Amino acid sequence: MSLKKILTIAGSDTSAGAGMQADLKTFQEYNTYGMVALTAVVAMDPETWGHDVTPLPIELLDKQIKTALSIGPDAIKTGMLGTEEIIQRAAKAFEDSDAAYFVVDPVMVCKGEDEVLNPGNTDAMIKYLLPLATIVTPNLFEAGQLSGLGKLTTIEQMKEAAEIIHQRGAKHVIIKGGKALESDKALDLYYDGDNYTLLTTDKFQSSYNHGAGCTFAAATTANLALGKSPREAVIAAKGFVASAIKHGWKMNEFVGPVQHGAYNNVEKIEVTTKEV
Ligand SMILES: Nc1ncnc2c1ncn2[C@@H]1O[C@H](COP(=O)(O)OP(=O)(O)O)[C@@H](O)[C@H]1O
Numbered sequence: 001m002s003l004k005k006i007l008t009i010a011g012s013d014t015s016a017g018a019g020m021q022a023d024l025k026t027f028q029e030y031n032t033y034g035m036v037a038l039t040a041v042v043a044m045d046p047e048t049w050g051h052d053v054t055p056l057p058i059e060l061l062d063k064q065i066k067t068a069l070s071i072g073p074d075a076i077k078t079g080m081l082g083t084e085e086i087i088q089r090a091a092k093a094f095e096d097s098d099a100a101y102f103v104v105d106p107v108m109v110c111k112g113e114d115e116v117l118n119p120g121n122t123d124a125m126i127k128y129l130l131p132l133a134t135i136v137t138p139n140l141f142e143a144g145q146l147s148g149l150g151k152l153t154t155i156e157q158m159k160e161a162a163e164i165i166h167q168r169g170a171k172h173v174i175i176k177g178g179k180a181l182e183s184d185k186a187l188d189l190y191y192d193g194d195n196y197t198l199l200t201t202d203k204f205q206s207s208y209n210h211g212a213g214c215t216f217a218a219a220t221t222a223n224l225a226l227g228k229s230p231r232e233a234v235i236a237a238k239g240f241v242a243s244a245i246k247h248g249w250k251m252n253e254f255v256g257p258v259q260h261g262a263y264n265n266v267e268k269i270e271v272t273t274k275e276v
Pocket residue numbers: 111138139140176177178179180186187188201202203204205206209211212213214216238241242245
């Protein structure tokens with residue numbers, strides 16, 4: 001069997017728990033071949049861990065996408081895109097490719113930062129990315145923004161948001177209640193346009209979870225590339241990221257990354273599902 005190839009269009013997190021580093025580590029865990037078109041570089045101030053985000057020149061992104069498409073990715077994932085122009089390029093990359101799957105992780109804020117990366121980006125994501133998305137993977141905050149419903153606090157509101165995001169073109173929607181929803185379990189809501197499924201694991205420590213969202217979306221993409229259905233892909237990805245979070249580790253006084261290889265090397269966490 002030939003190796004499945006996956007392109008991530010994403011930013012670099014120098015600390016390497018999130019961003020394209022999380023994507024590549026996760027793709028590797030699934031024995032898929034990861035490639036990167038880099039959008040931006042994130043460096044952290046060692047004194048405060050404040051994030052410094054520098055987008056790369058658009059011509060450089062264009063060259064990388066051209067290279068990667070010539071290699072023929074089976075699936076494409078997006079992460080931090082940063083500007084409206086980059087969002088448009090990511091959409092065009094998928095349209096120009098022969099990839100069968102497009103997973104959109106609509107990164108709007110990094111954990112520990114409360115500043116939205118760029119407010120105009122939400123409209124661009126709705127316009128350019130949702131209509132193409134095989135699966136979109138917003139966290140609770142991002143789902144509130146993409147649906148226009150604002151702050152979401154209940155499963156009912158998550159269902160409403162998922163329906164709006166689906167109407168805006170995303171074929172499958174998974175809203176990560178995970179760290180933000182008040183509950184003693186980690187709950188995510190999946191919607192395929194017909195049915196809602198609640199995905200549940202135990203809730204583990206949340207201090208060392210940097211990169212959880214990127215890892216979840218990357219695992220979803222790898223599972224799709226390997227032939228799982230969207231529903232099966234998000235269930236498998238949730239088990240993968242739950243193990244990674246349970247075995248997250250303290251990097252310094254500010255942050256701790258998930259352990260990307262925990263599912264394969266340490267412990268497999270079970271996911272339960274329920275139609276709601
Ligand atoms: N403390 C936790 N224990 C178990 N699973 C979690 C925990 N926090 C988040 N998750 C899960 O990790 C995935 C990523 O969610 P989240 O951290 O909310 O995303 P993001 O990093 O994009 O904000 C989701 O499947 C979510 O349910």
